[in-house]
Amino acid sequence: MIQQDTRFQNLEWKIGLFIIIALAGIIVAFVLFGMQKDFFTHKYNLHFTVDRGTGFTKGMPVKLSGFRVGRITSIALNDQAMVDINAEIDNKYRKWIRSDSTVKLVKEGLVGDNIVEVAVGSSDKPELKDKDAIVYVKTKGLDELADELADQVKPVLLEVRDIISYINNPNGDLKKSIHNLELLTRNLDGTRRNTDKLLVSATGNIDRIATRTDKILETTNRKIESIDLMPTLNRVNSALDHIDEKLPVMLVKADATLGNLSVISRETQLLSENTFPKIPGILSQTEDVLLSTDRLINSIQNIWLLSPSPSAETPGFIRSDSYE
Amino acid sequence: MSRQNCPHQLLSAGICALILLNGCTTQIIRPESQRLAETLLIRAIRAEHKGDVKQAEALLKESLAVSTSIEDSYAKAMAYINLARLYRSGNHLAQASDNIDAALTFLDPGSAIYAEAAHEKALILFMTNSAEIAQQWAEKSVTNEKGRLLGRQLNLLGRIQLARNDLRSSVITLQKGLAENHSSGNTEEEANSLRMLGIIARKENILTNAERLLTEALEIDKRMAVSTKIAMDLEELSKTALAAGNVASAVRYLERAYDVHLSANRIRQASATKEELAKIFSQQGNAEKADSARKTALELSNKVGIQQSNTPSDTIKPSNRP
Structure with missing residues (x-):
């Protein structure tokens, strides 16, 4: 029965062919693996x-x-x-x-x-x-690099800390200056009020003086009617009227000026309060920029077109002659 | 218009291409540490040239440390030779000797800088009055010189032979040195050869030749504007004139040498020159001029009294390894 089954015809040849293909596959795989692992290179x-x-x-x-x-x-x-x-x-x-x-x-x-x-x-x-x-x-390892960086950055940070403490020092020059500026501003406000009072009292006084002067003039006028002093008195009267007109305007203007001064001093104070805290940040940014520039310059120097030629790099000796 | 510009554009493009190609061919990637060591060495040489000896010393030591960190023996030897030269110039001969010995431990005779190290070793030994061993090292520097400095090495050998009173060998060596320096264009060393040949001629009582050789040396040194060498030439010319019995000429040369020393602020040398003048005046019986010269010499000596003497210390014991 087996000999009659067509599937078993040439069975030896088929098994042989199968083994040969399998062996060839193994050899090809080995060669490819060897090439990948550089087994065949010198x-x-x-x-x-x-x-x-x-x-x-x-x-x-x-x-x-x-x-x-x-x-x-x-x-x-x-x-x-x-x-x-x-x-x-x-x-x-x-x-x-x-x-x-x-x-x-x-x-x-x-x-x-x-x-x-x-x-x-x-x-x-x-x-x-x-x-x-x-x-x-x-x-250098990352930890060593970090230590080195920390060593380099530490003095900078210490300096920045010193600057900040200098700025924040209540007895320092800057704080004293700001304090003085504040006092000045406050005093200006007081000065303005004093000036206002002074001007108001001056206006009252002038009014009183004008009234009294009028009375005196009337009295005097009566007494010296025989003398022709009318034009002069009229002129004095008109001058006094003129002063009386101008003085309130001047007082308003002085008041506005003092108000402006007060605003300016307040703005200066705000500006300084906003600016000083930014200084450490600006310093830090400046340092970053300097580091970046340094790296950039180093990179540019490493470009072959800009780097010195190898012959120029060859160092020599300190000059010496035979008869020194 | 565009046709006229075309050749210029082509030329510019060609130059740019050549520069780019040059970069492709000459670029050598060097390790960073090696470049740093070389840069430090170059900066040190520049600092020494400017007269900043302390800065030069610090930079050389830094270069040595970098070279040691990468075990670059050649760069270490270069740093040691330069340190030895720096210390010798400052008259610190013990330190100079230590450094040159350290350099020589890294060099074998086939090395390109062995001759330079041997030359320095010979100079240090010569300054410490070890002329015999110095001569052995000078001979080594001549044998191993591979560059353009053979004339200088021959001059040093001739100088040592002259100091040892071996005039015949010295003349032969110095004549070779003179020819070598002339052909290689080393003018300063050419003047050195001429000066030493002039001294030998005077010692052999050939005074006309001596004067001619020394005058030639003086002309070269004046052309090179080397103040110390000009003064040396004038002093040798004075001795030659004195040997010829020409006292007036000898005095004139010495007075010129004195002016040169004084103007260059070399007070000790100026004082010594005045002392020489005083001796000549005394021998001539001119007591007034002799006293005046001696007084000036004394004043100058007092001025530099606190300065260290040029004589090497007795404690200096450089190695005598040939």
Whole structure:
């Protein structure tokens, strides 16, 4: 029955073909995996020593100018309690890694993974060979950076605090000046009232004087009717009338001026009260602007077109001659 | 109009393209710490050139610290050599010696700056009266010089040989140095070669040659406007004139040297020159002029009485490692 079933015809061939396809699939998968893991590229080893192995992991990528050029292959503690780290680098990047190249542990972005970054070496220095040591540059951690920043910012904040305390000091020059200004304003108000009283009493006095003068003049007029003093007296009368007319207007104007002065002094006081609290904020903003400018200038200086040429950077020696 | 402007526009575009391409080819990304160390070194050299020795010292120490933090041996050696030179100029020979020894620990004879370090070591040893060992180091500086300073290294070797009274070797070395300095355009060192050859000629009693060589040296130094060297040339010319029996000429040269020293505020040297003049006047029996010169010398000495002597301290013990 089995031999007659057509499904079992050429069964050996079918099983063989199936095994061959499966094996080919496994080989292709292995090759692809190997290519991804750089198993088939030529590599060479570099090593460096760090005081703490924190942040380093086996298999961690090694990058040069943002490109993956190798990986960390081993991390081991040595006899001096330091950490020896071995990195495997693709041979094709050898030309960039020279005796003055350095490695450092950096973070890819603020929340990215740790990577080992290799700095490109100078073209006049020899290339590093297999199993050579490369210089490790310690990078500062976030906590160290924060401490450093705090150390830098502390004196600024202290100065700002001093300025604020100077401003707020009740015995300080500024507070005294404002206080004096307030007193002056208050006194001005009193002065205005006094002036008002004075002017009112002056008006009353003038009225009384005018009345009395009229009486005296009438009396005198009667007594000296024989003498022709009428024109002069008329002139004096008209002058007094004129003063009497002008004086109330002048008093109104003086009153308005004093009112304006009072408003101005009140506005000055308000302005100073509004402005002084803003000074610390302005100082802080100014500092931010200065820091940003500094960063901008540094960035501009790092642009190759503006940065000095490599030959100009080569330092020399203090001048010396043979007959000193 | 636009056709006339076209070549200019093309030229401008070409220059811009060349500048951009130049940037692509010459840009070398250098580690920040290395650049910082180099910048500090350059600033230190500038500060020393301006006469601000304290600032130069501080910057060199800072550069050394940065170089040490990245274990850059070459940059460390450069900082140490410069510190040694700074201390030697200030006559702090013990510190100079320590620093040059530190520099040499980082350098092997194949290094590009080994000759510079050996030259400095030789100068420090020479100033501490260790002429024999200084000569060994000067020979090393000549052998290992790879740049344009061979004439200077030869001059120092010749100077040490002259101090050791090895006139024959000194003449050969200095003549090589003179030719080397002339061909490399190192004019100041050329004047040094001529001055020392003039001194040797005087010692060998070839006075006409001596005067000619010293006058040539003086001409170069005047052209270069180096006050100390001008005064040195005038003093050597005075000695040569005296050896030739020409007292009036010797006095004139010394008086010129005195004026140069005094105007450059080198009071101690001015005093020494007046003392020399007093000796000549005494020998000539001119007591009045001798007394006057001696009085001026004394006044100048009193003026600089509190200043330190140029003689190195007995406590200085530089290493004699050849």
